[in-house]
Amino acid sequence: MPAPDSTTRQRLQQLRQQLQQAGYAYYVLDAPTLPDSVYDKLYRELQDLEAEYPELVTPDSPTQRVGDRPAEQFTSWRHTIPLYSLENAFNAEELAKWEERWQRLVDPIPEFDYVCELKIDGSALALTYEEGVFVRGVTRGDGTTGEEITPNVRTIRAIPLRLAMDNPPAQVEIRGEAFLPIAEFDRINQERAAADEPPFANPRNAAAGTLRQLDPKVVDRRRLSFFAYTLHIPSEPERQPATQWAALELMQQMGFQVNPNRQHCANLAEVDAYFQAWDTQRKALPYLTDGVVLKLNSVPLQQQLGFTQKFPRWAIALKYPAEEVPTQVREISVNVGRTGAVTPMAIMAPVQVAGTTVQRATLHNSDRVQELDVRVGDTVIIRKAGEIIPEVVRVLPELRSPNTELFTMTTA
DNA sequence: TATCCACTGCGTTTACTGGC
DNA sequence: GCCAGTAAACGCAGTGGATA
Numbered sequence: 001m002p003a004p005d006s007t008t009r010q011r012l013q014q015l016r017q018q019l020q021q022a023g024y025a026y027y028v029l030d031a032p033t034l035p036d037s038v039y040d041k042l043y044r045e046l047q048d049l050e051a052e053y054p055e056l057v058t059p060d061s062p063t064q065r066v067g068d069r070p071a072e073q074f075t076s077w078r079h080t081i082p083l084y085s086l087e088n089a090f091n092a093e094e095l096a097k098w099e100e101r102w103q104r105l106v107d108p109i110p111e112f113d114y115v116c117e118l119k120i121d122g123s124a125l126a127l128t129y130e131e132g133v134f135v136r137g138v139t140r141g142d143g144t145t146g147e148e149i150t151p152n153v154r155t156i157r158a159i160p161l162r163l164a165m166d167n168p169p170a171q172v173e174i175r176g177e178a179f180l181p182i183a184e185f186d187r188i189n190q191e192r193a194a195a196d197e198p199p200f201a202n203p204r205n206a207a208a209g210t211l212r213q214l215d216p217k218v219v220d221r222r223r224l225s226f227f228a229y230t231l232h233i234p235s236e237p238e239r240q241p242a243t244q245w246a247a248l249e250l251m252q253q254m255g256f257q258v259n260p261n262r263q264h265c266a267n268l269a270e271v272d273a274y275f276q277a278w279d280t281q282r283k284a285l286p287y288l289t290d291g292v293v294l295k296l297n298s299v300p301l302q303q304q305l306g307f308t309q310k311f312p313r314w315a316i317a318l319k320y321p322a323e324e325v326p327t328q329v330r331e332i333s334v335n336v337g338r339t340g341a342v343t344p345m346a347i348m349a350p351v352q353v354a355g356t357t358v359q360r361a362t363l364h365n366s367d368r369v370q371e372l373d374v375r376v377g378d379t380v381i382i383r384k385a386g387e388i389i390p391e392v393v394r395v396l397p398e399l400r401s402p403n404t405e406l407f408t409m410t411t412a
Numbered sequence: 413t414a415t416c417c418a419c420t421g422c423g424t425t426t427a428c429t430g431g432c
Numbered sequence: 433g434c435c436a437g438t439a440a441a442c443g444c445a446g447t448g449g450a451t452a
Contacts, residue, residue: 123443140443208443209424362420390421
């Protein structure tokens with residue numbers, strides 16, 4: 001086989017660039033620049049050239065998104081900067097307390113503003129780029145150590161394999177949320193129904209499960225998407241944007257999809273207005289969102305405030321109220337844990353809440369049982385805290401039968 | 413007051429086991 | 433070898449008790 005000449009090398013580079021730009025326009029901007037037939041023709045030309053000259057295949061080539069072989073298992077990867085979750089607030093009062101808390105830690109209180117972003121319901125990912133090329137994708141895990149799922153992350157078209165910038169930093173870490181768009185979730189479930197497979201319960205869990213697939217081809221077929229929201233440039237801190245707003249804009253320039261529904265807010269009143277407005281509008285979005293993320297815009301101020309053991313002090317999630325559903329308590333059982341801890345549990349008539357079937361909820365302890373005054377046969381209101389954890393909110397005593405008995409815990 | 417740890421339920425995937 | 437069933441692990445968020 002003849003060695004590739006400079007014309008071939010140039011053509012390869014040109015094809016990659018054209019396909020990368022077309023992919024960015026299609027998957028990130030949602031504004032296609034090439035007809036499908038033209039994209040397919042260019043893609044096949046690239047495939048043919050790479051087959052002829054395999055030594056010229058690069059890891060950022062659009063042909064390299066889907067690996068040939070399934071992984072045998074995932075390996076653990078320690079985050080260089082912990083990937084924290086956020087503290088939650090459920091009302092204006094809790095938000096005001098959070099603001100008071102961070103303001104107590106700085107003296108004098110500097111001028112500040114907030115950036116509000118929609119909280120996407122998916123799975124957090126940390127992406128590493130070296131010299132502008134994607135090299136690693138890791139899940140949140142316990143915040144310190146996650147699972148390295150690079151081959152799966154490569155299949156997500158909204159994640160560029162090469163940063164769209166000249167002179168990229170030696171190392172860049174992008175954090176964001178991988179999620180399953182609602183239309184994709186519906187399409188997958190239609191296919192599963194046709195194949196006589198059980199449907200997925202909700203987009204969030206389907207996305208989390210998809211990312212843990214060993215075979216990237218399966219991940220590729222499920223068309224996950226991604227919104228970037230955090231940028232770290234550890235190798236060149238002087239290039240780190242001074243504000244969260246500028247970081248979002250820089251990530252967009254780098255080729256990432258950044259949620260367009262963000263807003264500057266000067267104070268908590270403006271935050272509340274943004275939160276209320278999106279409570280209605282979010283139902284029309286093509287993806288799930290369960291709240292609003294509020295961040296201090298100034299990165300130096302963020303660095304000054306730092307982190308608690310669990311959360312950043314400079315950001316908080318303001319959550320929308322969970323869906324509340326009535327059901328009936330069939331039984332109250334008592335579980336004994338590994339350590340001997342005794343936990344009462346409400347067993348209820350199965351009911352759909354926030355996309356899953358719920359029939360059990362912890363009652364935590366005897367004080368909580370007494371406080372709720374929950375009895376077998378009662379109609380109760382349940383919800384899923386954080387869209388995940390089933391919780392008995394209150395009893396409806398007006399619907400109680402006259403012959404119910406007070407429940408008392410016995411620990412034999 | 414802040415933090416750590418154990419424990420909770422559900423959905424999902426993977427690994428394993430047993431039966432045919 | 434294939435299939436069905438089950439266990440284990442993970443991710444997620446919240447509570448409560450213990451401890452610093």
